[in-house]
Amino acid sequence: MxxxxxxxxxxxxxxxxxxxxxxxxxxxxxxxxxxxxxxxxxxxxxxxxxQEWNVRDAYVADATGKRVVDLAASALHVLGYSVPVAATMPLSELRPHLHTLPDHPTWVPYRTSYYRPDWGFCLSQETLDALPEGDYEVRVDSTLADGxxxxxxxxxxxxxxxxxxxxxxxxxxxxxxxxxxxxxxxxxxxxxxxxxxxxxxxxxxxxxxxxxxxxxxxxxxxxxxxxxxxxxxxxxxxxxxxxxxxxxxxxxxxxxxxxxxxxxxxxxxxxxxxxxxxxxxxxxxxxxxxxxxxxxxxxxxxxxxxxxxxxxxxxxxxxxxxxxxxxxxxxxxxxxxRNRRYVNLSPYGEPQLGRRGLYESLGGHADAGQAQLAMLWVLSMSDGTADLLDVAERSGLPFDAVAVAAGALEGAGLIKA
Amino acid sequence: MxxxxxxxxxxxxxxxxxxxxxxxxxxxxxxxxxxxxxxxxxxxxxxxxxQEWNVRDAYVADATGKRVVDLAASALHVLGYSVPVAATMPLSELRPHLHTLPDHPTWVPYRTSYYRPDWGFCLSQETLDALPEGDYEVRVDSTLADGxxxxxxxxxxxxxxxxxxxxxxxxxxxxxxxxxxxxxxxxxxxxxxxxxxxxxxxxxxxxxxxxxxxxxxxxxxxxxxxxxxxxxxxxxxxxxxxxxxxxxxxxxxxxxxxxxxxxxxxxxxxxxxxxxxxxxxxxxxxxxxxxxxxxxxxxxxxxxxxxxxxxxxxxxxxxxxxxxxxxxxxxxxxxxxRNRRYVNLSPYGEPQLGRRGLYESLGGHADAGQAQLAMLWVLSMSDGTADLLDVAERSGLPFDAVAVAAGALEGAGLIKA
Amino acid sequence: MxxxxxxxxxxxxxxxxxxxxxxxxxxxxxxxxxxxxxxxxxxxxxxxxxQEWNVRDAYVADATGKRVVDLAASALHVLGYSVPVAATMPLSELRPHLHTLPDHPTWVPYRTSYYRPDWGFCLSQETLDALPEGDYEVRVDSTLADGxxxxxxxxxxxxxxxxxxxxxxxxxxxxxxxxxxxxxxxxxxxxxxxxxxxxxxxxxxxxxxxxxxxxxxxxxxxxxxxxxxxxxxxxxxxxxxxxxxxxxxxxxxxxxxxxxxxxxxxxxxxxxxxxxxxxxxxxxxxxxxxxxxxxxxxxxxxxxxxxxxxxxxxxxxxxxxxxxxxxxxxxxxxxxxRNRRYVNLSPYGEPQLGRRGLYESLGGHADAGQAQLAMLWVLSMSDGTADLLDVAERSGLPFDAVAVAAGALEGAGLIKA
The missing domain is CATH 3.40.630.10 (Zn peptidases)
Structure with a gap:
């Protein structure tokens, strides 16, 4: 992955x-x-x-032509859905279009302007702080068009x-x-x-x-x-x-x-x-x-x-x-x-599981096994209101055990979904 | 006050x-x-x-004529709804009509007998303890009459x-x-x-x-x-x-x-x-x-x-x-x-708040502002079962913010009361 | 007992x-x-x-004829519903029919086999451990027959x-x-x-x-x-x-x-x-x-x-x-x-208990007595949904006090079951 x-x-x-x-x-x-x-x-x-938005290039370049912010370096650098712009402007004018994270000065934020036409760039605070005053070329080569x-x-x-x-x-x-x-x-x-x-x-x-x-x-x-x-x-x-x-x-x-x-x-x-x-x-x-x-x-x-x-x-x-x-x-x-809501088809008293091969034959143990308990719980709770997940939660038994018990009981014709 | x-x-x-x-x-x-x-x-x-009860005077006076309990000193001194009485009697006979608070010996209790004709006085335990044996004049000048x-x-x-x-x-x-x-x-x-x-x-x-x-x-x-x-x-x-x-x-x-x-x-x-x-x-x-x-x-x-x-x-x-x-x-x-139960008139998906001027245009921030959250909560919960107080409680937002959001959404025709 | x-x-x-x-x-x-x-x-x-099961005798005897397990000593010694058996067999063959509690070596377990024909004996682990190899006579003189x-x-x-x-x-x-x-x-x-x-x-x-x-x-x-x-x-x-x-x-x-x-x-x-x-x-x-x-x-x-x-x-x-x-x-x-669900027959405002002799005449006490509180609780909760047990639980009053109050109110015609 x-x-x-x-x-x-x-x-x-x-x-x-x-x-x-x-x-x-x-x-x-x-x-x-x-x-x-x-x-x-x-x-x-x-x-x-x-409208569909596509951007081919986007950068801020300094007076020497060096790109100080560049879409090619990271897709985060351009404000999502920026309208096209091609201009040269002083840093003071550019600044409202620059988005940073002052609390995390080395990170670049992700920003968008889907539903109001705008342009802008995202950059680190460090990059912004290092920019000298002066003119910058700004370019967003984007298309915002029917698509x-x-x-x-x-x-x-x-x-x-x-x-x-x-x-x-x-x-x-x-x-x-x-x-x-x-x-x-x-x-x-x-x-x-x-x-x-x-x-x-x-x-x-x-x-x-x-x-x-x-x-x-x-x-x-x-x-x-x-x-x-x-x-x-x-x-x-x-x-x-x-x-x-x-x-x-x-x-x-x-x-x-x-x-x-x-x-x-x-x-x-x-x-x-x-x-x-x-x-x-x-x-x-x-x-x-x-x-x-x-x-x-x-x-x-x-x-x-x-x-x-x-x-x-x-x-x-x-x-x-x-x-x-x-x-x-x-x-x-x-x-x-596997979660189902079953109905007990033999709801008056417990059905005799023994003659169906679903009950341990030797009686008297202090605890019933998990499989038998799961069957008793499914039979008891299957009145059409509870599903197997309820049975698992209420009984404390694993869902798997409950699902297996339900399968056995359904196989014996004692419950139906 | x-x-x-x-x-x-x-x-x-x-x-x-x-x-x-x-x-x-x-x-x-x-x-x-x-x-x-x-x-x-x-x-x-x-x-x-x-019957209407009015009392003009009520007192207990000792043998010298000195009022030892006197309505004029406090309205509490007379048992509420006392019937009129004018008699002289020994302290022993008077005692059952005197109500005190032994646990707070300087306080006078408030007592009434609205629905059984009776007369009595309330006084401090200290006052009672200081009363010598002997005869006392008791007087309740009250009227209990149709009114x-x-x-x-x-x-x-x-x-x-x-x-x-x-x-x-x-x-x-x-x-x-x-x-x-x-x-x-x-x-x-x-x-x-x-x-x-x-x-x-x-x-x-x-x-x-x-x-x-x-x-x-x-x-x-x-x-x-x-x-x-x-x-x-x-x-x-x-x-x-x-x-x-x-x-x-x-x-x-x-x-x-x-x-x-x-x-x-x-x-x-x-x-x-x-x-x-x-x-x-x-x-x-x-x-x-x-x-x-x-x-x-x-x-x-x-x-x-x-x-x-x-x-x-x-x-x-x-x-x-x-x-x-x-x-x-x-x-x-x-x-x-201001508490109302609203119904969201645009309940399928979120309505586009942005084009109605109700949503911040710059996307990507980690948290929505309180005003936006309040609108989302009101829209989500306004199915006719919840009122604004429910919204405030569930969202943890101040009721004022929720009420303001509801006002804005109602103004935009997105919800109705 | x-x-x-x-x-x-x-x-x-x-x-x-x-x-x-x-x-x-x-x-x-x-x-x-x-x-x-x-x-x-x-x-x-x-x-x-x-079928009805009756057992007259059941034992395991060693080579000398001594009964090492004997129903006469305790009814637990025979597996419940044992089918009849009369045989002599080596210990190794007998062993699967002997039930013990290894964790409690001096105790005899209780075991049954109601719904699968089987025979067996229950004994202490100590007794089992003391049995030498060799042949044993086993006898269950039981009847399993229509009855x-x-x-x-x-x-x-x-x-x-x-x-x-x-x-x-x-x-x-x-x-x-x-x-x-x-x-x-x-x-x-x-x-x-x-x-x-x-x-x-x-x-x-x-x-x-x-x-x-x-x-x-x-x-x-x-x-x-x-x-x-x-x-x-x-x-x-x-x-x-x-x-x-x-x-x-x-x-x-x-x-x-x-x-x-x-x-x-x-x-x-x-x-x-x-x-x-x-x-x-x-x-x-x-x-x-x-x-x-x-x-x-x-x-x-x-x-x-x-x-x-x-x-x-x-x-x-x-x-x-x-x-x-x-x-x-x-x-x-x-x-x-004594638990009943009553209906207050005078549900608009409190009924005047005083004129029915059910209320203390002297007013003003900080607390009502238990009997009066119990009547007020019964009157308040008797709207057909709550029973006296609900009243006792909700009020914190003893059930007896609540039941007595209900009796008094029923006697005064103020509630009915």
Whole structure:
């Protein structure tokens, strides 16, 4: 996964343009993708697809012609969606267009101006402080013109049409953890899922933040009710502990699954309540849709100093952290896929498990074995209100044991989903 | 406010009679009052308005004619609702009619016998201990006769007919904190409210305890359903921290408002659950009415040693405590008046705030500003179930910020109440 | 009670057979019993009444004819439901039929094989270790043949037909705490109840574990809906603190009663959530019946090392522990019997208690007395949703005070059940 992050990291992405397309091209080498190009001006929910932005060159050069800020060095150096500019001006006039991080003088910030025409450059405070007064040539060779918004999907077909969406944003330039790490985890997760014939249909959405999710939602109105669960993957590769942010519902099945899996795994982790600020869970969980979509990160957006700066680089993302995030996704979807609500078909008294070969024959032991306890718990709780995850949580038994017990009982005709 | 308490304090009040009228006369100098006189014998709910009690003189005099207990010295000295008596008797015979506080030998207790004909005197244990045996002249020159029960209302008209009632009892003689302090806070609160054109109509009720509230409820049956919220003010001026006692409902809007305002203000305070013992919240919250009426005190009834004794005097009430109680009432009603339940009119995805001038144009900062967060929270939670107070509590944002955000969103046509 | 445990303890019981009958014979000396004999092969819910098992002799004798394991020494020595065997075999062949407790080398385990034909012996590890290799004569002189399953009931008639069942299992041989202690407590509880004309009809069920309760449930289908509450008594005599295990419902009235009584009594105790493993609460609480049946034990099944071993003997059961369990049952049923849900017939304002002689005439005291508070609480909470136990819990007043207040108010026509 880290190698994939390395390939994707340097591209000059924005919410539209060739950087996104190049990103999806690379993802497409790993996964077959369904690509979408939505024209500028298309109405999507309350929004309109904006003009497409592409930038070929952008720099600030000093009086000697030396480029002191240069897009070629990092995609962060140009303000996202900068309008074209070609001018020479004194530093005093240029200064309002220069964005720095005074508290982290060696870092370059990430800044955008998507919805108000502006131009600008991002640079380190050290670089700015070293600039002598005088005239500078500023150049942004960008195009802001009618074009398209690009996004892609990959579907792992399941045994049922009900869907789980896994969504990650692909619009940030030259930031590793945010969000090429999320993209990499999603890619490898999709490949794994394809090999195990999952219960749900899993749909992976690779789209620019906000406008991309809004576009997907606008164009999939008829599919929304099939989306039963979802996960936004973002900031998936730093060395912090895992953080799950609940869906707006707070107790959606995906919320219960992640809480259980993280607690059962005994990993250090945090469970955060939903807030309407973050990534595309904002859109999936908007009150009109209110989908059961949570968000899995390691350190969440805005909670690490390197966030949205040049310090969110390849070193900031750890291969073992990517692997750990992937492992939790794998475990969570393994639970989600097997979680069912059963009804006990023999609810009056306990059914006689012994004559069905489901009960230990020698009686009198102080404790029943885990397999027998799991069957008793499934029988007791299967009144149509509780699912297997409830059984696992209530009984303290591992979900796997509960799922195996349910399988045995279903096989014996004692419960049905 | 303390000056008003000083004027009201010494009057000889009871649940009926001229002391109540004199009290309302003084209140009427501060606020225009609607006065009510309800005849003896009027059936009010399960009760009957009692005979009116007035006392002109009351004393115990020793053999030399010296008054050793004298109404003129303190209105507390006569048992409330004493029937007339004029007799000479030995101390041994008088003793059962003398009420003291052995644990606080210098204090005079407050005692009444509203509903059983009796006579008596209240005095300090020290005074009693100093009385030699021998004959005493006892005299209560009182009238217990058909008359009226007096109470008064002051209404601050609001933008809507829905009402908030503020109720305080005016029946206790020569006790300062209980309840001339509550009366004084109510008076100044009413004057402030009148200057700010409140949303709700605020009705202030100045009435004797229990029978007064019962009379008001009996005579306002058609108004009850307009009473949306209420607050009983009592013991509002001592130096203890504020105490809010919840309504019987426990989670009425007034309960949530007071809890929020007290917590947000970081004042030391207590929130108590409803009990059916206390002041007139007992009547407003009786199960048939079950109004959303809480009670605000500093130290509640019965929880300070000076309660219902001569030590609840003008020194016991602090001007800064009165001001603090008033401030909390002001803050609470400012929240209550602006609290609404909105519906997001653009609930599918986030509406594009940027093109409406409601979103910061420069993107990429680690945190959104408070104003933007408040708008996102209001949009996310406005599904018809949550009100702005819920938004403030859930988001951790100040109620003011949330209310301002809601105003901006309503102005942009994005939400409606 | 300990004397009764002593008489019952040594009998060779199983889920059917003469040991159960002898047990019920002794119980019948204390209480009139309705005895039931249900033929082998009778379908009971998902089960079938098994063949009846009786054992006359069972031993392992060494080459000299000396009995090294002998049923006559303890009823635990034979595997419950052993099929007949008469053979001589070397120790190596015998060994798989010998059950021991290696961790407690001097104790004999209790083992059964009810539903798979097998034979075997239980002995101490020390005895096993001392057996030389060589041939042994093994003999189980048992009968496994069509017969009956035996159980008994005792009914204490109440003022209403609604029933409380008290159930204890009578199938364990030579174990004192499990469950002759439970039987003894039930017997003395029934005798006490008969003397106080209880509100509910109390039905005591003495039946073998699992199959007995299932048989009772199968044969009383028409009675089930009259069973409002129940308690399984098991392990009722050891020196550990009391443990109440909630019904499957978790908040059934019996659960609330036991929680209250145990908390109010300030005994050390534990309240455990329902689990579908334990005693016959498993059957009463199966999801089809889902009765409000909890279980009262001292140390619960499987939670003490002596459980299901020869160390659960007469010394393990303490007379004072039996008395304490009985006392809690007595207190709990005294609460249950008086717990009602009342409706305030005068819900608008407080009714005037004074003119009904229910209120102290002298006003002004800092606190109302407990009796008055209890009346105010009952009036306030009696809106049809709360019962007297809720009132006691919410008010912090003793249940007795609340019940007395309710009686006074009902007598005055102010509330009705």
């Amino acid at each position: 880290h190698a994939l992050v390395e390939r994707l990291y340097p591209l000059c992405r924005s919410i539209t343009g060739d950087g996104v397309r190049a990103t999806l091209d690379i993802v497409g080498e790993y996964l077959p993708l369904q690509r979408h190009e939505v024209p500028t001006g298309t109405q999507v929910l309350d929004w309109t697809v904006p 398209h918004l690009s996004y892609a999907e990959h579907v792992v077909p399941g045994q049922v049409a009900d869907e789980v969406i896994v969504s990650c944003h692909v619009c940030h330039p030259a930031l590793a953890n945010d969000n090429m790490a999320g993209v990499a985890v999603a890619v490898f997760l999709a490949r794994e899922l394809a090999q195990r014939s999952p219960w749900y249909t899993y749909r992976f959405v690779f789209a620019p933040g906000t406008i991309g999710a809004i576009t997907w939602l606008a164009r999939n109105a008829e599919r929304i009710e099939r989306v039963k669960h979802g996960l936004v993957l973002a900031c998936a590769g730093d060395r912090g502990p895992l953080t799950y942010k609940r869906s707006r519902r707070g107790d959606a099945e995906i919320d219960r699954v992640l809480r259980h899996v993280l607690a059962a795994s005994e990993r250090p982790h945090r469970i955060n309540e939903f807030t309407p600020y973050g990534y595309d869970e904002r859109q999936y969980c908007s009150p009109g849709f209110n989908l059961g979509v949570g968000s899995l990160s390691r350190t969440p957006n805005g909670r690490y100093p390197e966030y949205h700066t040049s310090a969110d680089d390849l070193d900031f993302v750890a291969p073992e952290a990517l692997a750990d995030t992937l492992a939790v996704c794998r475990e969570a979807f393994a639970v989600l896929d | 303390h000056a008003l308490v000083e004027r009201l304090y010494p009057l000889c009040r009871s649940i009926t009679g001229d002391g109540v009228r004199a009290t309302l006369d003084i209140v009427g100098e501060y606020l225009p009052l609607q006065r009510h006189e309800v005849p003896t014998g009027t059936q009010v709910l399960d009760w009957t308005v009692p 009226h029960l007096s109470y008064a209302e002051h209404v601050v008209p609001g933008q809507v007919a829905d009402e908030v009632i503020v109720s305080c009892h005016v029946c206790h003689p020569a006790l300062a904190n209980d309840n001339m302090a509550g009366v004084a806070v109510a008076v100044f609160l009413a004057r402030e409210l009148a200057q700010r054109s409140p949303w709700y109509t605020y009705r202030f009720v100045f009435a004797p305890g229990t029978i007064g509230a019962i009379t008001w409820l009996a005579r306002n049956a058609e108004r009850i359903e307009r009473v949306k919220h209420g607050l009983v003010l009592a013991c509002a001026g001592d130096r203890g921290p504020l105490t809010y006692k919840r309504s019987r409902r426990g989670d009425a809007e007034i309960d949530r408002v007071l809890r929020h305002v007290l917590a947000a203000s970081e004042r030391p305070h207590r929130i108590n659950e409803f009990t059916p013992y206390g002041y007139d919240e007992r009547q407003y919250c009786s199960p048939g009415f079950n109004l959303g009426v809480g009670s605000l005190s500093r130290t509640p009834n019965g929880r300070y040693p000076e309660y219902h004794t001569s030590a609840d005097d003008l020194d016991f009430v602090a001007p800064e405590a009165l001001a603090d109680t008033l401030a909390v009432c002001r803050e609470a009603f400012a929240v209550l008046d | 300990h004397a009764l445990v002593e008489r019952l303890y040594p009998l060779c019981r199983s889920i059917t057979g003469d040991g159960v009958r002898a047990t019920l014979d002794i119980v019948g000396e204390y209480l009139p019993l309705q005895r039931h004999e249900v033929p082998t092969g009778t379908q009971v819910l998902d089960w079938t009444v098994p 009956h399953l035996s159980y008994a009931e005792h009914v204490v008639p109440g003022q209403v037909a609604d029933e409380v069942i008290v159930s204890c299992h009578v199938c364990h041989p030579a174990l004192a705490n499990d469950n002759m202690a439970g039987v003894a407590v039930a017997v003395f509880l029934a005798r006490e109840l008969a003397q106080r004309s209880p509100w509910y009809t109390y039905r005591f069920v003495f039946a073998p574990g699992t199959i007995g309760a299932i048989t009772w449930l199968a044969r009383n289908a028409e009675r089930i809906e009259r069973v409002k509450h129940g308690l399984v008594l098991a392990c009722a005599g050891d020196r550990g603190p009391l443990t109440y295990k909630r019904s499957r419902r978790g908040d059934a009235e019996i659960d609330r009663v036991l929680r209250h009584v145990l908390a109010a009594s300030e005994r050390p105790h534990r309240i455990n959530e329902f689990t579908p493993y334990g005693y016959d609460e498993r059957q009463y609480c199966s999801p089809g019946f889902n009765l409000g049946v909890g279980s009262l034990s001292r140390t619960p099944n499987g939670r003490y090392p002596e459980y299901h071993t020869s160390a659960d003997d007469l010394d393990f059961v303490a007379p004072e522990a039996l008395a304490d369990t009985l006392a809690v049952c007595r207190e709990a049923f005294a609460v249950l019997d």
